Amino acid sequence: MVEIEGIIAKAIDGFYYILVNKEEYCCRSRKKFRFKEIEPKVGDKVTIKIIDFEKREGVIEKIHERTSDFIRPQISNVTQVFIVLAYLEPKVNLEMLNKMLINFEVEGVKTNIIINKCDLHGEEDDREVNELFKSFPYDVIKVSVKDRININTIKNKLHNNISCFCGASGVGKSSLLNEIVSKNIMDISTLSQKIKRGKHTTRFSQLIYIDELDGYLIDTPGFTSVSISKNIGMDDLKEYFIEFMDYYEGCKFRGCRHINEAQCNVKKAVQHGKINEMRYEMYVRFYNKFNQKEK
Template sequence: MQGIIVKGIGGFYYVKVANEIYECKARGKFRHNELSPLVGDNVVIELDRDNKGFIKEICTRTSMLIRPSIANVTQAFIVFAVRNPDFNMDLLNKFLVLCEINKLKVVICFNKIDLADKHEIETTVLLVKSIGYEIIYLNAKLGQGIDNIKNHLKENITVFCGPSGVGKSTILNSVVGHLAMETGDISEKLKRGKHTTRHCELLEIEGGYVADSPGFSSLDIGFIKKEELQRCFPEFEDYYDSCKFSTCMHYKEPGCAVKEAVEAGKINENRYKFYLKTLEEILNRREWK
């Protein structure tokens, strides 16, 4: 039988097959191959006489996130507040790079729109809109915009990510219709930067799965290779073939079509500056190794 791991805790994995969930353990061969099953893995299981399962095979993963560890995520909602806390473009860019390197579909959510006036919202959105990602506006406490999020969930494994205090827990609870995380003051737990759930769980809703833990608790992007970084900026793609050199990094090379597009206002200048800053960090890090 083939199913999906929806929860893993204490060496046990809970695999959903059709409408049933089976408690399973992993075969020893995975330990020998230094491979651990992850929540989100598609697996082949077999059952014993007591209906207890054993994971025989882990199917090929399309993605693998760390902190929390989830396999086969397809979509990320990046949540920011318009105000309280104030919007930070560099922080958004870090989340976008992490999503792009993992080949995730991205939707940017602006929460707490009730706290800002129209001009403030327009100013914030103007910084983001030229990048080309879909934007959803939310007032999660009143449920405004939640249906729009639900419409994106079908046939996806989705994570919510974003800085502390932007309302991720409120959005998650609104989406799943009940408290998805451990009881207590979730917002305070998230502000401390340490989520209290000791395991990640996938919650089935609207024909898809939603992770009950915020994604990308680590924002380190230093593992990205310099050649990969430009691929994390999809707005550069239209200009690759027009660069003078096929190996152009859009840095200090002459005849760079990306730099020309920035100067012409066709590519967001703030995004390009973030790209340069990140590229230099990667180059400097490699020099010291």
């Protein structure tokens, strides 16, 4: 029996599509994974047993250890994330952005931010975006797929990585990936006015291999809401606002929560523009929500 290794590119209705040297094998999964409560997911490196070479059919025999494991979206082994957003259409959701940043920080995966649809910005919008993301602790790349702005900046970051693109629906993830691979392989949503339903909205995560970049890209379905990982308690929250770390040694109180404490160096850094104001506001907002829950 021949066994080969590959990577799961798609998972649909109990079938797994495995990339093996650019060829796709359709596989079922062994029941034994279900007993262990491990479900194969997109990005998993797997060993498959070939049942039929001609039809390219097999069975997943083994799931290799994951180097990263996301719940939302359900994907594994990602080495970097691009959170894609639009400032105007759909309007940017800052709470969702920061929750995603926290969750990816928990996974310890490098995260970048893409602001797409910059072609829609007037001068005032550009100013607002610059102000909003001033001294932001993650790379922020302004992009227009429509006008092909900064596509190469992104391409240059993709070599030898498994890069995942995620964010709300309609921000242009699939369009961007299509532009990068210069082929139409990802579904692009064209909203039908009559039925108000996405026609080609991405419904499943999909991984593709790009020869030229020797890297994998993952397109994901958009989500409408995100919750902060359950592994985080209110006192850990500050650890995931990574930029606070440079300042908290200067706080007067050990264990300062950077909320109401006197002589808080984090708050001082916010006032002096060293810590991004929106980030700090989000921190306080999330902290207070935890606080309400625990009462």
